[in-house]
Amino acid sequence: MSKDHIQPPAEVLLNTRAQLGIMVVAGVSEIWAHKFRSMLTMLGIILGVSSLVAMSAMVSGMEKGAKEALIAIGGLEKVRIESQDLPVYQRHLSDQAVGITINDVYALQRTAPLVTKLSPEMRLPASVSANGKTFRPWVCSGVWPVALEMGEHVIEHGRMINELDDEMARNVCVIGTATRDELWGPPEKTGKEIIPLGETIYMNGTPFTIVGMFKHYESEQERKTRELAKLQAQLQPQPSGGVSRDRGHGGGGGRRRGNFVFYLKNSTVYIPLNTMWMKFRSGMSFTGFGGGFQPTGGAGGSTGDPRLSSLELRVQSVDLLPESLQQVQNVLTSTHKGIEDFTFRTQEDWAEQINTFVSNARLSGGLIAGISLLVGGIGIMNIMLASISERVREIGIRKSVGASTVDIFVQILVESVLIAIMGGLAGMVASFGLVAMLSSFSPTDNAPIITVATLLVAFSFSVLVGILAGIFPAIKAARLNPIQALRYE
Amino acid sequence: MALVELRNVSKIYQLGGEEIRALDDVSLDIESGEFISIIGPSGSGKSTLMHILGCLDSPSKGTICLDGVMIQDASARQLAAIRNRKIGFVFQFFNLLPKLNVTQNVELPMIYSGIGSAERKKRALAALESVDLVNRAKHRPSQLSGGQQQRVAIARALVNDPKIIFADEPTGNLDSHTGDAILTLFRRLSQSGRTIVLVTHDPEIAAVTPRRIEIRDGKIAVKVDLTLAGLAGGRRNPDGAEPPKPA
Incomplete structure (x- = not known):
């Protein structure tokens, strides 16, 4: 007789896998048997998942809005050179600091090959008036024609100021839609789009002819809202109370950043740089020179201010940004005779700010949503513990007919994960509703974006929570002694 | 070689520093095809004996050989597999x-042995047929009478074609008439070659089996053997007890 020790049944694990389907069915029917209880349990997961998705969607929306705004003001390749106070060790040279002048521009054009575009700018705190109204645009600058590309502007009507305008110091200007809206009224109010080409506006009293108008800049979201409003206006011939003006279109400050950037851009007025110099800065009479630009002041010792408000330049690529900046630094150090009265401002700072903000928002929102998922997980664990103490006898019976510890463990775990999966799926559906609800409660200009990745992450988190919540009850159930479990009343 | 060979099996519990011997040095052989009853008052250790025989529990001391395999040191998972394939249980409730x-x-037992769904259905129906309950196949247990429920339990115990069936007070929750029917069913199964161990406190019920073992205080107290082998005195007496005598 062979009294061999029993061999461990190798097929047990295999069986467990084959049983998985049966266990899923059993789990579903167990959940179905306690519909209300299971639903309440799932609610925790549903809330957790949907808040996670909604939070992430809102942050994504904000991120997209901020990135859009970043591109609208010229992207990362744009560098701005501004004047700054001298460092302490150069204070005694302050009377020799000339500031950024047109000479710098010429020097850079000649000797900084990594710089592709240069756009000098002279600003004027101006008010423009026409049509009996007055408006102070945010930006009223004398620029070169290149400012069109530099500022990512698009001419919708007419033309940009050209070289000849600059050369002749003509009194021409290109305006943004905000100026038009303020002086002649926005299309939503007037019912038709006014294109004030050829009109004369008075800039600090000096007449200028409008030769061009930029297109209306707006974020994706604003555009959609506006088009929707337009569509609705068409569908309803007699709108009650008239067509209300769109948010973000035209006036009003104190808005969110993304929106504000577009407003700023819309309220631009460009005139030729030479005109700015001749008419407003040089300190000479209006009917002065028609000739070239004299950076060091005109004849007769005028009190003109030849400094540029800013100098924007574009480098070949973002990868070459440090090298390009070094080049510019070298050239400017030479033209400024070593006096460091200038500084660079890149958009990278802003991009970084956006990223910091987004990751902070993600982190805090994720933490809150994570906590609510955790609470949902605790709910699952609670209900599973209650469920197994109701089913001690069942577990005993299953063990007596041959269910192994692993079988019982898997069965309880499958049930817990099923609740989490159902909750997760429902939560994903609910998140769409939640996002819609949130954006109707507090409409933002940055529509929340639900991405597939977000959904997947939220779903896998819910499954993870289901597994974690199920482990302890499953171990507890699997460890039940079959004899005691069978005696349990 | 006997189907089950118990050698000097003890089960010892520690209760508050006190040692309780639920089973004390029990040796027992059960041959294949036997119909045997284990009798004893409650607390005698008969349940402990059945649990150890039925692989629900492991002994503290001694060896068990079931169907040629030593199982006293088997792990919980191995015991589960043995319960699944070699043992069928019928309970009082x-x-x-x-x-x-x-x-x-x-x-249910076939699920844990990984048998495919079609085969499960076929064998379940066959088992139900052997207890005359095919017409109740779709009913819930709560829709059946006690006797019918017990027959379902017997069908479940039979379905994996086990080597041995343990019935723990199978009539304890039934009226005498239904109980008789269940006992008749067991007798019929025994005649068809099944090995059945009937655990009961009732000597009248035990009387249906040719061989009886009475447990008292964890020890085998009385043995009755009306089988041919027993009557002929041909059975080995592993515990060296006195030869069996007719009741």
Whole structure:
């Protein structure tokens, strides 16, 4: 007789896998048997998942809005050179600091090959008036024609100021839609789009002819809202109370950043740089020179201010940004005779700010949503513990007919994960509703974006929570002694 | 070689520093095809003996050989596999799962042995047929009478074609008439070659089996053997007790 020790049944694990389907069915029917209880349990997961998705969607929306705004003001390749106070060790040279002048521009054009575009700018705190109204645009600058590309502007009507305008110091200007809206009224109010080409506006009293108008800049979201409003206006011939003006279109400050950037851009007025110099800065009479630009002041010792408000330049690529900046630094150090009265401002700072903000928002929102998922997980664990103490006898019976510890463990775990999966799926559906609800409660200009990745992450988190919540009850159930479990009343 | 060979098996519990010997040095052989009853008052250790024989529990001392395999040191998982394939249980309270219907209850052991769904169904119906309950296959346990429930439990115990069936007070929760029917069923199964161990406190019920063992205080007190082998005195007496005498 062979009294061999029993061999461990190798097929047990295999069986467990084959049983998985049966266990899923059993789990579903167990959940179905306690519909209300299971639903309440799932609610925790549903809330957790949907808040996670909604939070992430809102942050994504904000991120997209901020990135859009970043591109609208010229992207990362744009560098701005501004004047700054001298460092302490150069204070005694302050009377020799000339500031950024047109000479710098010429020097850079000649000797900084990594710089592709240069756009000098002279600003004027101006008010423009026409049509009996007055408006102070945010930006009223004398620029070169290149400012069109530099500022990512698009001419919708007419033309940009050209070289000849600059050369002749003509009194021409290109305006943004905000100026038009303020002086002649926005299309939503007037019912038709006014294109004030050829009109004369008075800039600090000096007449200028409008030769061009930029297109209306707006974020994706604003555009959609506006088009929707337009569509609705068409569908309803007699709108009650008239067509209300769109948010973000035209006036009003104190808005969110993304929106504000577009407003700023819309309220631009460009005139030729030479005109700015001749008419407003040089300190000479209006009917002065028609000739070239004299950076060091005109004849007769005028009190003109030849400094540029800013100098924007574009480098070949973002990868070459440090090298390009070094080049510019070298050239400017030479033209400024070593006096460091200038500084660079890149958009990278802003991009970084956006990223910091987004990751902070993600982190805090994720933490809150994570906590609510955790609470949902605790709910699952609670209900599973209650469920197994109701089913001690069942577990005993299953063990007596041959269910192994692993079988019982898997069965309880499958049930817990099923609740989490159902909750997760429902939560994903609910998140769409939640996002819609949130954006109707507090409409933002940055529509929340639900991405597939977000959904997947939220779903896998819910499954993870289901597994974690199920482990302890499953171990507890699997460890039940079959004899005691069978005696349990 | 006997189907079950118990050698000097003890089960010792520690209760508050006190040592309780639920089973004390028991040796026992059960041959294949035997119909045997274990009798004893409650607390005598008969349940402990059945649990150890039925692989629900492991002994503290001694060896058990079931179907040629030593199992006293088997792990919980191995015991589960043995229960699944070699042992069928019938309990006093039927122990059917109320959420499953009759067929599903009978299929339960086969689920844990990884048998495919078609084969499960076929064998479950065959087992139900052997207890005359095919017409109740779709009913829930709660829709059946006690006797019918017990027959379902017997079908479940039979379905994996076990080497040995343990029935723990199978009539304890039934009226005498239904109980008789169940005992008749067991006798019929025994005649068809099944090995059945009947655990009961009632000597009248034990009287249906040719061989009886009475447990008292964890020890085998009285043995009655009316089998041919027993009567002929041909049975080995592993514990060296006095030869069996007719009741």
